[in-house]
Amino acid sequence: MxxxxxxxxxxxxxxxxxxxxxxxxxxxxxxxxxxxxxxxxxxxxxxxxxxxxxxxxxxxxxxxxxxxxxxxxxxxxxxxxxxxxxxxxxxxxxxxxxxxxxxxxxxxxxxxxxxxxxxxxxxxxxxxxxxxxxxxxxxxxxxxxxxxxxxxxxxxQALQQYRALGAHPALQQPLPAPAGGKLAPGQAYAGAADLARRLSALGDLPADAKGGAQYRDALVDGVKAFQLRHGLAADGVVGKGTLVQLNTSPAARIRQIELTLERLRWTPLLLGERMIVVNVPEFVLRAYEVKDGGAQLRMNVIVGKALDTRTPLFVKDMLNIEFSPYWNIPPSIAKAETVPRLRRDPAHFSKQGLEFVSAAGTTVPQLSAANLDAVMRGELRIRQRPGPMNALGDIKFIFPNSDNIYLHHTPAVPLFKRDRRDLSHGCIRVEDPVALAKFVLQDQAEWTEQRIRDAMGSGKSHTIRLQRPLPVVIAYGTVIAKNDGKVYFFNDIYGNDKLLDTALKSKESARRSPPKAS
Structure with missing residues (x-):
């Protein structure tokens, strides 16, 4: 499709x-x-x-x-x-x-x-x-x-809501920074009453809640609810990040929603009967079954680093799954990271299950200075064999694209617990690969959960083709309005909202001349 x-x-x-x-x-x-x-x-x-x-x-x-x-x-x-x-x-x-x-x-x-x-x-x-x-x-x-x-x-609806908040008295002045730069439950806080009024205005605290001299009880719960809606660790501690979000003006939120509405006009969503959507700033993957009216699967993901290896935005069809995959280390990573590491620590070669591969496909299992030099010249490449140390984990979901981006598992599972998860070289690591494989393969009844797990753990690379291509959209939305009626905001980690805002302002300036009639 x-x-x-x-x-x-x-x-x-x-x-x-x-x-x-x-x-x-x-x-x-x-x-x-x-x-x-x-x-x-x-x-x-x-x-x-x-x-x-x-x-x-x-x-x-x-x-x-x-x-x-x-x-x-x-x-x-x-x-x-x-x-x-x-x-x-x-x-x-x-x-x-x-x-x-x-x-x-x-x-x-x-x-x-x-x-x-x-x-x-x-x-x-x-x-x-x-x-x-x-x-x-x-x-x-x-x-x-x-x-x-x-x-x-x-x-x-959220845009209307935040426009109405623009003149709310509780949102006109920034909250004071807590003493010591961090406010923990049980501490005294001079701005507790103002914090309670702000959380009530934003819908994270009941309207009748009041803040006393101390930061505690319902006020802490209100902060946790606010943190949850803003991509923060819901620990109830008001640190620098939480205070920045609390002091973000309604005008800034309005613009954030406007930019997301613009993105939705040209981001291809819900195009097929089934599809997978990754929202990069949210660090979340959703798998949709259109006939059932919503996401059937949700999981945390790890995306490309904001600094230098951003995950690109596109739509492609998933065609294959590779169980127990090899990792063909991209030449840029091999030259910048792997070869220098191997020169410093030769034991890393066998510990990580690495091998060289020639242009003809011949495997070269020995580590040598000459082979490392050949990698730097582009005459050999380095790959990692299937196994527990493999950077792709035990499964790879393939949707061919010019950026060589794909979904895969990872042995570094604890990273999924982090609040900010732009940690990869560009590919997208998925938290629950078995659930995703079951969704992808649900039309191929022979692929039971046990068979999927067996293939993932076999240690032998095996690629299967999907009976029907499955659309995968890599999207970018810093605001989400969920079915619970709440609005969730996420950081513009790649600066794409700033870029879009500049482009729109430039477009609006150019449009000040009267429109031409058709």
Whole structure:
């Protein structure tokens, strides 16, 4: 199954219904009927209301000349024919731009380090708007053009919630730093009352809770709930990281949600009946079964280091699983890390189960200075044999890509307990490989859990092909709205939100000129 669309099944059905039902309904002049007898039509009023509501989707109404349109459409005197024609072109262009922004997004994902291909032309904004006006379905058609994802709907609600918090008195001043830089349960804290009011405003503490002179009891539980929603260790200790998150303004959270809504417009999610999604800033993998309405599997993951080996963002089909895999050490890692280590500590070679491999595929089991020199020249490569020390663990999930990224297990299991898990060279380590293998292989009944475990522990490399390719999306979202109604925020570990924010501001600046009519 190839990923050729950009929306889930629900969005495709809704869009198809509109496009098929309204095909050929556009007016002969190619525009929408915005005026009747010299006055704005009901559809013109709907269009203006839609453009004015752009902030609800994290869009900027200034991009669509909303103020000018509101003045022109609200003029008391009837418009001349020329004025109507000019205003109709401007309104059509603004609506077309809005529909395009809502459906496709405003930014080419490749401009912000996301290797998602541009979507196919499943919606033409000009004909889509004209058809919706002609059939009196404009509001419904516009909503159908937005991502039909529960997460998108949840984030729209979260955006409204955090905008309402912008003027809340409990969020106007930063909390004071605790004495000694850290606040532990049972300690005195001068800002306890302010902390309680802030947690109550954010929904992490009951509204009637009050803070006394000490930091204890319900207030500690409120901090733990807050920490859990912000990717922090829920230990109830208010250290530097927790204080930074507590003092983050509603305006910053609003922008974070707006950026995530933009990403959702071009991040391909729920495209097939089944798929795997890794959210990098959250350090979490979810496996989805669309027909069952949500994630069937969730586990912690380890992703690429933010400093120098970031995990790339893309979508590819998983095709194979390799049990008891070899690890072919990438040349960059071999030259920068493995060879220097082996020169210092030759015993590392046998301890880690390493061997050399020639360009012809011949195994060279002996460690020597000459062989290490050959690796540095690119004449030999180093690989690690299957076994308990193998860096890939006992299973590897393969979805061919130019970055040589894959999912795999690891012998360093304790690392999954860390709160921040950008620790790899770029590949994604999974916490529960057996559960993931069962999900991937559920259509191949012969692969029982016991057979999976046996293959993983055999010590002999064995690759199988999946009966059906399984989409894998490596995504980047720093905000998640979950089914429990709570909003979860994560650090922008790769700086991708900052990059997207800059790109959007540049785009908005360039759009200050009036939109051209189609």
């Amino acid at each position: 190839n990923l050729r669309g950009w929306r889930g099944r629900g969005a495709g059905v809704v869009l198809s219904a509109f496009l098929l039902a309204n095909a050929g309904n556009a007016h002969a002049e190619g525009g929408a009927a915005w005026f009747v007898d010299g006055r704005p039509s009901a559809e013109a009023g709907e269009a203006l209301a839609i453009l004015q509501s752009a902030p609800a989707d994290g869009l900027n109404p200034d991009d669509y000349q909303v103020d000018m349109l509101a003045r022109a459409l609200g003029a008391a005197a009837p418009l001349t024919g020329a004025e109507q024609a000019s205003l109709a072109r401007t309104l059509s262009a603004a609506m077309e731009r809005y529909v395009s922004d809502l459906h496709f997004g405003r930014i080419n994902p490749r401009d912000v380090h996301a290797a998602f291909a541009l979507p196919p032309k499943q919606l033409d904004p000009a004909s889509y708007v004209a058809d919706a006006v002609a059939t009196h379905t404009l509001p419904a058609a516009v909503r159908a053009a937005a991502p039909q994802l529960p997460l998108y709907a949840g984030l729209r």
